Amino acid sequence: xxxxxxxxxxxxxxxxxxxxxxxxxxxxxxxxxxxxxxxxxxxxxxxxxxxxxxxxxxxxxxxxxxxxxxxxxxxxxxxxxxxxxxxxxxxxxxxxxxxxxxxxxxxxxxxxxxxxxxxxxxxxxxxxxxxxxxxxxxxxxxxxxxxxxxxxxxxxxxxxxxxxxxxxxxxxxxxxxxxxxxxxxxxxxxxxxxxxxxxxxxxxxxxxxxxxxxxxxxxxxxxxxxxxxxxxxxxxxxxxxxxxxxxxxxxxxxxxxxxxxxxxxxxxxxxxxxxxxxxxxxxxxxxxxxxxxxxxxxxxxxxxxxxxxxxxxxxxxxxxxxxxxxxxxxxxxxxxxxxxxxxxxxxxxxxxxxxxxxxxxxxxxxxxxxxxxxxxxxxxxxxxxxxxxxxxxxxxxxxxxxxxxxxxxxxxxxxxxxxxxxxxxxxxxxxxxxxxxxxxxxxxxxxxxxxxxxxxxxxxxxxxxxxxxxxxxxxxxxxxxxxxxxxxxxxxxxxxxxxxxxxxxxxxxxxxxxxxxxxxxxxxxxxxxxxxxxxxxxxxxxxxxxxxxxxxxxxxxxxxxxxxxxx
RNA sequence: CGGGACGUAGCGCAGCUUGGUAGCGCGCAUCGUUCGGGACGAUGAGGUCGCCGGUUCAAAUCCGGCCGUCCCGACCA
Numbered sequence: 001x002x003x004x005x006x007x008x009x010x011x012x013x014x015x016x017x018x019x020x021x022x023x024x025x026x027x028x029x030x031x032x033x034x035x036x037x038x039x040x041x042x043x044x045x046x047x048x049x050x051x052x053x054x055x056x057x058x059x060x061x062x063x064x065x066x067x068x069x070x071x072x073x074x075x076x077x078x079x080x081x082x083x084x085x086x087x088x089x090x091x092x093x094x095x096x097x098x099x100x101x102x103x104x105x106x107x108x109x110x111x112x113x114x115x116x117x118x119x120x121x122x123x124x125x126x127x128x129x130x131x132x133x134x135x136x137x138x139x140x141x142x143x144x145x146x147x148x149x150x151x152x153x154x155x156x157x158x159x160x161x162x163x164x165x166x167x168x169x170x171x172x173x174x175x176x177x178x179x180x181x182x183x184x185x186x187x188x189x190x191x192x193x194x195x196x197x198x199x200x201x202x203x204x205x206x207x208x209x210x211x212x213x214x215x216x217x218x219x220x221x222x223x224x225x226x227x228x229x230x231x232x233x234x235x236x237x238x239x240x241x242x243x244x245x246x247x248x249x250x251x252x253x254x255x256x257x258x259x260x261x262x263x264x265x266x267x268x269x270x271x272x273x274x275x276x277x278x279x280x281x282x283x284x285x286x287x288x289x290x291x292x293x294x295x296x297x298x299x300x301x302x303x304x305x306x307x308x309x310x311x312x313x314x315x316x317x318x319x320x321x322x323x324x325x326x327x328x329x330x331x332x333x334x335x336x337x338x339x340x341x342x343x344x345x346x347x348x349x350x351x352x353x354x355x356x357x358x359x360x361x362x363x364x365x366x367x368x369x370x371x372x373x374x375x376x377x378x379x380x381x382x383x384x385x386x387x388x389x390x391x392x393x394x395x396x397x398x399x400x401x402x403x404x405x406x407x408x409x410x411x412x413x414x415x416x417x418x419x420x421x422x423x424x425x426x427x428x429x430x431x432x433x434x435x436x437x438x439x440x441x442x443x444x445x446x447x448x449x450x451x452x453x454x455x456x457x458x459x460x461x462x463x464x465x466x467x468x469x470x471x472x473x474x475x476x477x478x479x480x481x482x483x484x485x486x487x488x489x490x491x492x493x494x495x496x497x498x499x500x501x502x503x504x505x506x507x508x509x510x511x512x513x514x515x516x517x518x519x520x521x522x523x524x525x526x527x528x529x530x531x532x533x534x535x536x537x538x539x540x541x542x543x544x545x546x547x548x549x550x551x552x553x554x555x556x557x558x559x560x561x562x563x564x565x566x567x
Numbered sequence: 568c569g570g571g572a573c574g575u576a577g578c579g580c581a582g583c584u585u586g587g588u589a590g591c592g593c594g595c596a597u598c599g600u601u602c603g604g605g606a607c608g609a610u611g612a613g614g615u616c617g618c619c620g621g622u623u624c625a626a627a628u629c630c631g632g633c634c635g636u637c638c639c640g641a642c643c644a
Binding site for chain 2: 028036142145260261262263279280294299301316317329331358384474476477479508509510511513514515530531532539
């Protein structure tokens with residue numbers, strides 16, 4: 001490609017916002033443009049990178065035996081009703097009415113559709129299978145942001161495995177795990193695999209792949225010592241035991257005028273330290289009100305509440321709901337003496353006594369609460385792990401950091417087999433459900449995440465494998481006959497050797513061309529100018545290392561090849 | 568879903584308070600001088616001021632509605 005004929009618009013003045021660097025370099029650069037909220041157009045350079053990312057993914061999935069399909073984006077509503085996911089994924093599903101008045105779903109993912117295809121399987125002899133496609137997904141995210149990191153229309157490689165049993169699933173899961181790690185490595189990212197919540201996918205175990213980044217939207221709790229790592233949505237930690245006072249506690253009411261928060265009560269005369277209080281929250285779980293109890297200094301993890309109860313719609317109760325249920329307003333709530341309401345208590349409260357909590361009467365609290373004696377609760381892990389707490393595996397200190405979720409793999413089990421009648425006959429002629437797994441990786445998000453991990457103050461530093469071009473030949477003086485001849489010849493030669501090269505023959509000042517090449521992130525720049533030509537040399541500039549060196553003209557193709565080979 | 572802000576040329580913005588002929592920077596076009604790290608000069612092109620309605624002799628400006636985009640929140644009772 002000749003740059004002078006290409007559409008490579010570089011917007012140089014950058015807006016002073018706190019956006020992700022990838023957003024700035026892609027959306028304000030030569031790669032993509034926003035069309036509407038959460039929807040982006042790929043420009044030629046962006047499409048080249050996207051195609052390379054997809055090629056890497058395809059190569060790795062083919063490498064573990066994947067068979068490529070292409071399933072549609074338009075789905076009948078009925079199939080989403082059969083699995084019930086029209087409800088569990090209602091918030092993100094986009095749909096429309098067709099001309100016959102029927103509802104068409106724009107596919108947010110393809111478990112149902114692949115399962116429909118797999119329903120055609122009839123014998124255990126046909127298993128295992130590994131199917132995948134690379135297809136557009138539509139998800140109506142409440143708040144798209146950070147450029148390509150969180151969007152409403154995006155490309156995903158999603159694969160699905162079908163096995164006769166869980167041992168088979170485990171094997172396919174392991175192969176995907178390894179393939180995914182190879183993909184992230186090739187995209188130039190250091191990624192940590194973490195235990196995650198399966199959310200609305202309808203399965204049990206799942207592993208998320210996290211690329212640490214300040215602009216990430218997920219939190220990871222990790223132990224540097226033993227390698228334990230989990231999404232904060234599921235992370236656990238060991239707490240130091242708290243020694244409660246000896247002896248039987250006796251419940252005692254006391255007035256606490258003006259006290260509304262845990263914090264207030266810690267300083268109120270006769271109050272209690274936060275870790276000696278019971279925090280009482282009221283939540284609506286699919287419309288049913290329930291009390292959620294935590295230690296005063298702990299924070300509820302919504303996702304744990306959802307996972308433990310299976311509730312889909314979880315929200316804090318409204319003020320009126322609370323006062324109607326308990327007869328008091330938030331700030332004076334407690335679970336003692338409450339019946340006919342589901343009470344969910346965090347494990348950290350188990351066996352505690354001499355505790356303080358609200359009295360269900362405004363401006364009143366009670367102390368001397370023995371949790372076991374006074375509250376009939378279901379015990380669940382509900383709290384959010386905090387940095388500094390002890391690792392459940394080795395006891396060392398946990399740290400918490402933000403990360404971008406670049407991949408997620410699920411052991412789905414027989415959920416879809418049960419809902420969609422996906423069975424085969426085993427060797428005894430008995431009907432058995434197909435055990436399913438699903439494995440997703442977002443193409444554009446990985447493009448953006450790769451930039452987050454590969455940039456400097458001059459712009460993008462693409463890994464060679466996904467750079468839009470390998471080499472740019474920068475012609476300092478395109479109007480100089482000798483420069484034009486040499487650069488054209490080199491361009492032809494490199495192209496003939498299968499190297500992806502762009503010839504910057506624009507009639508711009510050299511500084512502009514150097515800056516653009518760096519901003520866009522082309523791994524190797526070869527400068528052709530009168531100064532070098534006088535000495536029979538070309539100048540190589542490596543984007544990542546920043547190294548500059550002269551190369552005799554005749555050696556250039558070999559040296560380019562050597563540079564690309566060394567990766 | 569709750570709260571806030573913004574919408575004026577391809578991009579980034581001013582003008583609006585106090586209604587009266589549409590502005591700036593970058594970019595773009597032509598010419599000239601330059602040109603091995605974001606050149607300079609001259610001359611130009613380019614805008615239904617998001618949309619609809621209202622007030623007014625007169626609306627980018629005031630009022631109402633709608634649409635769009637962005638930000639914060641949707642955990643601490």
